[in-house]
Amino acid sequence: MFTFLHAADIHLDSPLRGLEAYADAPVEQLRQATRRAFDNLIDLAIEERVAFVLLAGDLYDGDWKDYNTGLFFINRVSRLRKANIRVFMVSGNHDAASQITKALQLPDNVHLFSTKQPGTVTIEALGVALHGQGYHARGLVENIARNFPQPLPHYLNIGLLHTSLTGRQGHEPYAPCSLDDLLAKGYDYWALGHIHKREEVADSPWIVFPGNIQGRHIHETGAKGATLVRVEEGRIAAVEHRELDVLRWSLCQVDLTNCATKDLAIEAIRQGMESEEGRADGRPLALRLQLTGESPVHAELHRDAVPLTEEFRSLAVGLGEIWLEKVEFATRRPVALSGDPMGLGPETPLADLVQAVDRFAFQPGSIKEQIPEIAEMLNKLPPELLHEGGLIGDDSSEWAASLREEVKEMLIAKLLGQGGGR
Incomplete structure (x- = not known):
């Protein structure tokens, strides 16, 4: 038995919009909200002793040139390294526009999937096969899910994809694909990103948008967080939402x-x-x-x-x-x-x-x-x-x-x- 954590749309250092004009606004909380929410994610991973963390795109927030954002990420995932927790991630549309993504050297416990073609990584000790592909350009309109490999037999197969599926209100139609495209792959779990509202698209197999970990404006209301997944005897046994937002x-x-x-x-x-x-x-x-x-x-x-x-x-x-x-x-x-x-x-x-x-x-x-x-x-x-x-x-x-x-x-x-x- 083991657990893993699925998160997406971190948008590190993205400003929270809507309160800036007011003298009584919580300015410091607004500036630090996405970082503090990410700290909560790291703490949760360590407390739950997860085997690995999945980040399904949009770690960064566009063409930021402040390398402190990237250094913050490296510092925090290094905490996971000390706890023997690996991180698997794909780039999303915002990451594709980020200068930080292309310049920073990631710690050895972090695997970033290729943007050129789908790749597969296995964790032999757990019997897990992870399949993923990131964005090579911000406006990706190709159905990259169709090219994902077939599942490996006798493994728990997980797909990692940043996608709009067939479209969701308020989100650009990037990497579009249908539910049937995902089901046809025969994976046990699809770790999706891009849609900021949590959604369990299907439960047989599990296809999940965890939503973003911190609401950034009035169109991102309600509890925000990540999805904790428990695996027993090679099968997904439980899927649970955990709240991480700080405002x-x-x-x-x-x-x-x-x-x-x-x-x-x-x-x-x-x-x-x-x-x-x-x-x-x-x-x-x-x-x-x-x-x-x-x-x-x-x-x-x-x-x-x-x-x-x-x-x-x-x-x-x-x-x-x-x-x-x-x-x-x-x-x-x-x-x-x-x-x-x-x-x-x-x-x-x-x-x-x-x-x-x-x-x-x-x-x-x-x-x-x-x-x-x-x-x-x-x-x-x-x-x-x-x-x-x-x-x-x-x-x-x-x-x-x-x-x-x-x-x-x-x-x-x-x-x-x-x-x-x-």
Whole structure:
């Protein structure tokens, strides 16, 4: 009997995005999060006395030129060397772009599979055959899984592959292949990488995306970690997720439909934050607050969005190690603005203006054309962040539609506030 550890998408020294602008943000935790999560991975491997560790791509985070990142990795896997734990790894799309990958000399307990063709390594003492191939270029669109060798008889056969399979939302379609392609190889376990959300694709045989070990922004929410695999009598006996993240991201949705006053809304928000904190298992929490529902306080929320955001941020900090990444005011008006909104009179100029704003549709392209800074900002963001969670930098995206709607609702709320006080 023995165990091994399967991890992927480490993205060492990748910045955590979303909290940088706030004075109370945990700057040091943000900078060190991926390193601390990797330390947790090393500690887990040693504590569990695993036979080997599999790293299924994207150890690094693109074309970094800071060799301290690579030196950190070498230092940590040297700890595994002292514990007689071997490491087997393939390069992913981010590693293919990394200068570090091509320059550092790896310790002798680390085996990096070739990027030219699939290779096989056997561990005779354990009866294990490992098959893998890395990326020779970032935008790999070939189905390299088809070329993996046939399983070795009387061995536990494990495939190591960085792939999108047939595609997953928010991830580039690199090294695509089908489930049937993997099943046809007859391996006992497929250690996959590239998809940052944990997924057990199949269990006979086991085909697993462990997810990344540390969430880096709001589109990587929930527990993050690695997969511990137990082998008994030459068969996979158990597959278990182990949490390794040091800071957790969460989307907190609060329905304000039944909140008749702002105070009731704030209490509902407080309860929602507390609930999310309870699910973070003692970790600091980076939280996005999304307010929904046909709310009686809809107009007040949009009118006072800026001061309320600061109030919600103070509420979060008061509850513990919670940092508010963003507030999305996604409530709706309980009734449509038609006829005589808010008693303004059906033919008053203000009523006409409110209804005109309500009907107004921002034209595609208008946001980036009218506010060049937004276009400039989007152009500077890395492609993977733009694609994850629908943050595509075009005006047909969910992000742009949400922004247009939020601007419209804020204008209406301001108008109605002025009308109520005339």
